[in-house]
Amino acid sequence: MKKEILTQLVAQYESPARIALSRRFPILKRPIISTRRALRILYHVLHPKIRRRISDTFFTHVVARHQSLLRRKLGTSDPRLQEQKIQNLAQAVKRLNGVVIQPGEIFSLWHIVGKPSYKKGYVDGMLLSNGQVVEGLGGGLCQLSNFLCWIFLHAPIEIVERYHHSKDVFPDSGRVLPFGSGATILYNFVDLKVKNTSDVPLQLKIWLTDNHLKGQIVSSKPVFSKFHVYEKEHFFVKKQDAYFRYNEIYRDEKIEGILQGTAKLFTNFAPVLYDIDQGYIEKNNLRLIEL
Numbered sequence: 001m002k003k004e005i006l007t008q009l010v011a012q013y014e015s016p017a018r019i020a021l022s023r024r025f026p027i028l029k030r031p032i033i034s035t036r037r038a039l040r041i042l043y044h045v046l047h048p049k050i051r052r053r054i055s056d057t058f059f060t061h062v063v064a065r066h067q068s069l070l071r072r073k074l075g076t077s078d079p080r081l082q083e084q085k086i087q088n089l090a091q092a093v094k095r096l097n098g099v100v101i102q103p104g105e106i107f108s109l110w111h112i113v114g115k116p117s118y119k120k121g122y123v124d125g126m127l128l129s130n131g132q133v134v135e136g137l138g139g140g141l142c143q144l145s146n147f148l149c150w151i152f153l154h155a156p157i158e159i160v161e162r163y164h165h166s167k168d169v170f171p172d173s174g175r176v177l178p179f180g181s182g183a184t185i186l187y188n189f190v191d192l193k194v195k196n197t198s199d200v201p202l203q204l205k206i207w208l209t210d211n212h213l214k215g216q217i218v219s220s221k222p223v224f225s226k227f228h229v230y231e232k233e234h235f236f237v238k239k240q241d242a243y244f245r246y247n248e249i250y251r252d253e254k255i256e257g258i259l260q261g262t263a264k265l266f267t268n269f270a271p272v273l274y275d276i277d278q279g280y281i282e283k284n285n286l287r288l289i290e291l
């Protein structure tokens with residue numbers, strides 16, 4: 001990675017070319033968000049490829065599987081919020097389990113889950129807002145979007161809409177997946193959308209155990225493609241006293257062990273909000289580039 005490119009990324013973060021209207025005029029934030037949400041609802045209803053199909057009968061061919069630990073140390077965050085997060089996950093999982101995505105159709109997380117509310121059984125949990133940990137309704141559903149993004153990447157599915165967290169908030173603690181391989185969400189205009197690019201129906205099977213969020217992508221017929229997702233060019237960037245994190249996410253597709261193609265999926269670049277020193281770099285065997 002050339003330092004010139006990294007210097008440009010840091011400069012774009014420090015002096016963005018465009019500042020959102022809601023940040024320039026905070027009084028407009030709520031009406032702007034309300035308008036965008038209303039337009040999104042209409043778009044989802046009218047879009048011919050976005051559907052909400054659920055079946056109680058599950059397909060039998062497993063395409064991909066994944067599990068995610070429910071309780072994990074996240075900096076100094078309150079463990080109570082993790083327990084409340086699990087309540088929120090349980091409500092969303094009820095809406096997602098059994099969802100069928102026909103060939104060519106698009107899955108929209110928010111279109112299926114709907115707007116969280118206390119009436120629906122959601123509670124306050126941990127939210128990230130501008131890099132700050134806050135408590136809010138439906139908090140913790142980002143674990144669900146991260147989970148879904150990862151499992152979808154291991155199936156014949158194309159990511160249509162996905163956003164990564166704009167800041168690296170917590171130091172790694174038992175991380176097993178590449179940084180930036182998930183997706184952040186915000187009802188309903190920061191969404192996770194994927195498209196079934198195969199010629200067979202795919203179905204989401206998802207559930208909670210005492211310790212894990214678990215799930216599978218299953219299909220009506222065997223799917224012979226196997227997918228491997230990995231990162232390249234993973235390092236931290238230091239400019240004066242500020243740190244940033246960079247990596248690239250790739251996916252290989254193989255059939256019977258023969259490589260069919262490699263695709264670059266995401267490029268992640270985010271400021272680091274936790275303390276980093278040389279000891280942290282060495283302990284975690286990380287690369288560091290100084291500008």
